[in-house]
Amino acid sequence: EKEGNYCPLCFSVAVPTHQLIQTELSQEGSVTWRTYHMYINIAGGYILSIFVVFLFFLMIGSSAFSNWWLGYWLDQGSGMGYRTHNNETPCQTSDILVNPKQPIYQLVCVASVMAVIIFTIMKGFVFTNTTLMASSTLHDWVFEKILKSPMNFSDTTPTGRLMNRFSKDMDELDVRLPFHAENFLQQFSMVLSIVVILEAVFPAILFVLAGLAFIFYVLLRIFHKGIQELKSSRSPWFSHITSSMQGLGIIHAYNKKEQFISKFKILNDENSSHLLYFSCALRGFALRADILMNLVTFIVAALVALSFSSIGASSEGLSLTSIIQLSGLLQVYVRTDTETQAKFTSVELLREYILTCIPESTDPFRSVSYYQMKYRKNTPLVLSGLNLNIQSEHTIGIVGRTGSGESSLGMALFQLVEPTAGTIFIDDVGICTIGLEDLRTKLSVIPQDPVLFITKLPEKLQAEVTVNGENFSVGERQLLCMARVLLRNSKIVLLAEATASMDSKTDALVQSTIKEAFKGFTVLTITHCLNRVLNCDHVLVMDSEKIKKVVEFDLPEVLVEKPDSAFATLLTAEKEV
Structure with a gap:
């Protein structure tokens, strides 16, 4: 060039066809x-x-x-x-x-x-x-x-x-x-x-x-x-x-x-x-x-x-x-x-x-249930058989072993990856039938590793964000995301290990804030700390087998009382550790 x-x-x-990044094809012949x-x-x-x-x-x-x-x-x-x-x-x-x-x-x-x-x-x-x-x-x-x-x-x-x-x-x-x-x-x-x-x-x-x-x-x-x-x-x-x-x-x-x-x-x-x-x-x-x-x-x-x-x-x-x-x-x-x-x-x-570069599709899918998703065409399914109903203003705890597909479910909600089949409905509106900007501006997320853009914070904070927010710790970045979510007043909030990088005192304060400030919100909490989901309205347990799917979805107290439930098994394993 x-x-x-x-x-x-x-x-x-030459690289294998299944390799994630392929060699860039060079142009041959004249323009x-x-x-x-x-x-x-x-x-x-x-x-x-x-x-x-x-x-x-x-x-x-x-x-x-x-x-x-x-x-x-x-x-x-x-x-x-x-x-x-x-x-x-x-x-x-x-x-x-x-x-x-x-x-x-x-x-x-x-x-x-x-x-x-x-x-x-x-x-x-x-x-x-x-x-x-x-x-x-x-x-x-x-x-x-x-x-x-x-x-x-x-x-x-x-x-x-x-x-x-x-x-x-x-x-x-x-x-x-x-x-x-x-x-x-x-x-x-x-x-x-x-x-x-x-x-x-x-x-x-x-x-x-x-x-x-x-x-x-x-x-x-x-x-x-x-x-x-x-x-x-x-x-x-x-x-x-x-x-x-x-x-x-x-x-x-x-x-x-x-x-x-x-x-x-x-x-x-x-x-x-x-x-x-x-x-x-x-x-x-x-x-x-x-x-x-x-x-x-x-x-x-x-x-x-x-x-x-x-x-x-x-x-x-x-x-x-x-x-x-x-x-x-x-x-x-x-x-x-x-x-x-x-x-x-x-x-x-x-x-x-x-x-x-094909833009993300906004065409509706015919299927209204049995949600399936894969990251690329030549890869296996990462979500399969998701068919559940989440009530408005409920808090949902999403748990599972590492690699069970909890993060993939969050990506599916924001439609960062196109579904293979099925769709997700919000207030009886399929997310695939509306524009991506309309969808994502109505949702908020606090990720595990937030990325901040260069900006000047309000005068009372007396701080300025540098490239990628590197002048803040990960925990401080998560707190800034928390403040942003509160200001946006989005009705659906996704917490993806939102307090993983905070100390226990700050974590307790944030959990208390979530309970008080997020009343009237639909909150989806992805975490590997099972004690944080015991107070949720429902718990969603993901399978860690080859095809990730929902194995349990019920009240936390109901799942705890079942000794053979997957949630009870995870809780017992966490206590032993």
């Missing part, structure tokens, strides 16, 4: 037309894009016309029809100045220069706004798609890939793609204008240019085919850095520094080596292009020298200078064309995210 598209050392490590089509549409459509290209042609065409007009002015001489013995017009300053049409020539020359200035300003303004609109629209589109993606997208997508998309690839769209695209359009317009001028002043050269175009096209195809084989991705490099920073303590604890440093060097070499190979490929193409253009320049010079009186001296000079200028422009044109295609690889990668 950048100039980082050229790396022959990049390799793909597809669908990618250009999408970029043109988000840049304002085909009409605006054609207008932008037309401005480039007008700007370069005006400059080329001024050069041709100066040659034409010189050919007119004094305008008296005087010719030398070999039918050439003398190019003396005095003769040109006495030409009766001199004011017209001067006016056209000044007008062409003014046209260049005006079209340059218009081109810069329109092109800048068009590319800025395209990059901004594409960024917002991808960002919205990712935000609305289900939880399994976060589980299967490394942070490094997202960092690569929103840092490197977006930088390509904001800075490098407009720069190289502008150069490409400008060089293409200049090449086209030179060809038109050569055909106008010296038609015989058209046959030479036709042969040049064919040979150059063959070289260009070979060059592009080789360049497309040198693509690589920076995502593994970003992922390795991110995972290393997050697990720095573990790396030091297990003395794995050398392995991580070695892997970093390998990935860094893969990301850097593309510059060498790209430069070698470009130099190889430049050598062949120079040989070709030197040959063409010699042929054109010979034709001009042998043309005798067929064209004027100024036209001969314009032909020679144009063909020499064309030899340099073709190399710059090829480089800018290659660079522009490389930058469009970033657009293609972002387009893949737009197509593959």
Whole structure:
């Protein structure tokens, strides 16, 4: 994706199909037309894009016309029809100045220069706004798609890939793609204008240019085919850095520094080596292009020298200078064309995210009971056979051994994972039939490990939240979540080990607050401390077998009195410990 598209050392490590994170598929071949089509549409459509290209042609065409007009002015001489013995017009300053049409020539020359200035300003303004609109629209589109993606997208997508998309690839769209695209359009317009001028002043050269175009096209195809084989991705490099920073303590604890440093060097070499190979490929193409253009320049010079009186001296000079200028422009044109295609690889990668990031569904399910859920399509069920009714304003204690599916039930309530079958009803309204924002704004949660965003707390607290709330302990973060729940006044509250990181005194105070402040609320308490659910209205016991399901749902005193109940067994085991 950048100039980082050229790396022959990049390799793909095969991973098992059942592995959570799969290797990112690299793009093969040239950029597809669908990618250009999408970029043109988000840049304002085909009409605006054609207008932008037309401005480039007008700007370069005006400059080329001024050069041709100066040659034409010189050919007119004094305008008296005087010719030398070999039918050439003398190019003396005095003769040109006495030409009766001199004011017209001067006016056209000044007008062409003014046209260049005006079209340059218009081109810069329109092109800048068009590319800025395209990059901004594409960024917002991808960002919205990712935000609305289900939880399994976060589980299967490394942070490094997202960092690569929103840092490197977006930088390509904001800075490098407009720069190289502008150069490409400008060089293409200049090449086209030179060809038109050569055909106008010296038609015989058209046959030479036709042969040049064919040979150059063959070289260009070979060059592009080789360049497309040198693509690589920076995502593994970003992922390795991110995972290393997050697990720095573990790396030091297990003395794995050398392995991580070695892997970093390998990935860094893969990301850097593309510059060498790209430069070698470009130099190889430049050598062949120079040989070709030197040959063409010699042929054109010979034709001009042998043309005798067929064209004027100024036209001969314009032909020679144009063909020499064309030899340099073709190399710059090829480089800018290659660079522009490389930058469009970033657009293609972002387009893949737009197509593959499927937002969470809000379509209703036919089944109204027997709730089932799995985290991904190729994984087993984590919830099965949930069919229960919770009364309003009741407190429900949800218990079970580790891995029984209590947390999965909380994720199902917030619809963080799509159900495989069935649905959850709140006041006879299926949560799958309403918008996710409408659902989640009516619920509140106090998680076991809260994440706080950067914000300034009320003045009485005299504190400010830093990144991830790291200036607060986990217990303090849970207390802040508790205060937020009280202020939101949500009627359904999920407590997921809400006091697990608090001391016993604070825990007792919070439990008392829950009893008093959450009266009239429906409270679902997920905990492994069974004593906390003895005062709940009902206890829900989850099974820890292969398929997680409800094994018991009753009053706590009823379950305690049954010695063979799963809840009584858990309570006895906790007391023994």
